[in-house]
Amino acid sequence: MKKYMRLVMLLSFSIVLSILESFIPLFNGYIPGLKLGLANIIVLIVLYKYDTSDVFFVSILRVIVVGLMRTGLFSVNFFFSLFGALFSASSMIIFKKTRLSMIGVSVIGSICHSVGQILAAILFLKNNNMIYYLPWLLLFSIPTGVFVGFVSKKMLAELEDKIDF
Amino acid sequence: MIIVLLKVRALILMNKNDIKLVLFLFIISIVLIILFKLFQGNGSSAFVYHDGVLVQTIPLSHNDRYVVTGDNGEVVIVVKDGKIKVDEENSPLHLCSRQGYISNTYESIVCLPNKIVINISNDELDAVVK
Numbered sequence: 001m002k003k004y005m006r007l008v009m010l011l012s013f014s015i016v017l018s019i020l021e022s023f024i025p026l027f028n029g030y031i032p033g034l035k036l037g038l039a040n041i042i043v044l045i046v047l048y049k050y051d052t053s054d055v056f057f058v059s060i061l062r063v064i065v066v067g068l069m070r071t072g073l074f075s076v077n078f079f080f081s082l083f084g085a086l087f088s089a090s091s092m093i094i095f096k097k098t099r100l101s102m103i104g105v106s107v108i109g110s111i112c113h114s115v116g117q118i119l120a121a122i123l124f125l126k127n128n129n130m131i132y133y134l135p136w137l138l139l140f141s142i143p144t145g146v147f148v149g150f151v152s153k154k155m156l157a158e159l160e161d162k163i164d165f
Numbered sequence: 166m167i168i169v170l171l172k173v174r175a176l177i178l179m180n181k182n183d184i185k186l187v188l189f190l191f192i193i194s195i196v197l198i199i200l201f202k203l204f205q206g207n208g209s210s211a212f213v214y215h216d217g218v219l220v221q222t223i224p225l226s227h228n229d230r231y232v233v234t235g236d237n238g239e240v241v242i243v244v245k246d247g248k249i250k251v252d253e254e255n256s257p258l259h260l261c262s263r264q265g266y267i268s269n270t271y272e273s274i275v276c277l278p279n280k281i282v283i284n285i286s287n288d289e290l291d292a293v294v295k
Contacts, residue, residue: 022258070257077277103184111190125275126217127282132205132271135197142190150177 007046007054014042014062019069031136036144039112043089044106044152044161052093059085080120087116102156108147110141201271208270208285213247216280225249225285235279242283254279255286257259 017038028032039062046058063085067078091112092105100108114137121130179187200280213221215234220233223244230252232244248266251274261276267285274283 010290025263060268075278076280080277098181098184098191099177100182100186101180103179104186105178107183107186107190121275125214125280125282127273127275127284129271129273130275131282132201132273135194135201139243142187142194146177146179146187146289153178 001148003050005037005083007050007058009063010042010046011058011061014039014058017041018062018066026140028123031133031140034137034140037113037148039147040088040109040113041152043109044102044149045156047092047096047105048102048156055089055093059089069144078125079124080117082154083116083120084113084117087119088113089147102153103146103149106152107145109140110145110148114138114141179205205269205271206242206287207247208268208272209287210285211244212284212286214282214284223249235276235281237279240276240279240281249283249285250274251276251281251283252279 021036021038024036026036042062043055043059047055060082063081064073067073067075067081072079086104088109092109094106095105098104114134118130118134118137121127176179209225211223211225212219213223213231215233215235221231221242222257223229223231223242225244225247227244228246229244233240233242235254237255239253239255240251243252244270245266248268250260250266251264254262256276256278261274261279261281265272267274267283270285270287272285276282280288
């Protein structure tokens with residue numbers, strides 16, 4: 001019970017971050033779909049402090065709640081976010097077992113988020129041209145992934161002795 | 166160069182594997198970008214899709230203004246000097262009108278809330294194939 005209280009609190013943080021980052025324009029939209037991925041900070045913390053299933057719990061619920069607030073459930077936007085979130089969550093779970101640190105795992109997560117979104121574009125919009133943007137998204141996923149990983153590492157170190165997860 | 170890189174690495178708490186991963190991905194994406202650029206050329210026409218259905222074929226050769234209907238209402242498309250952009254649309258974030266002009270093949274503008282996709286191509290056959 002206490003665990004779920006904490007998880008829901010983290011979930012609400014990630015929802016706020018998700019909405020907050022949509023107000024931060026990166027390169028003024030020249031590359032479609034580019035964003036910081038701040039919500040991944042929370043997903044990373046859950047990944048390192050809770051179980052595998054909780055990672056999916058937080059990321060899927062976040063997509064559903066943000067989807068409800070912004071574009072409505074089962075819209076195209078919703079499936080784009082869902083694909084991105086599922087891809088990044090599962091890839092981070094897999095790569096956590098390797099010798100990568102939290103920052104490397106975060107970079108993997110942000111790259112797989114891009115791959116998931118491009119796949120969603122191909123599946124739902126039948127727009128194969130979107131592949132053209134994949135290398136650009138990959139390139140910019142690296143600094144954003146490092147940034148997000150760095151913030152989560154710092155945050156986890158700060159919270160470690162203040163909160164019992 | 167390497168010393169600077171090592172210092173930055175220590176500063177942002179990355180380990181050796183992270184650096185390898187970052188460098189690997191960086192090279193991959195640069196190579197892919199160059200490859201795509203090599204195959205890219207100037208587009209001659211744009212295809213506008215709504216919900217996967219072709220609704221308009223636009224030649225990029227002359228300046229004009231087109232209006233197509235998306236899920237949220239009208240989407241105004243402007244062609245100028247062989248380049249195309251979405252000028253006005255109704256969506257929460259206006260991502261597709263902020264993207265600006267595109268003109269090369271393989272580039273596209275996607276307006277998710279309106280379900281409008283604009284693809285650029287240099288052959289007229291594309292429309293028939295799709």
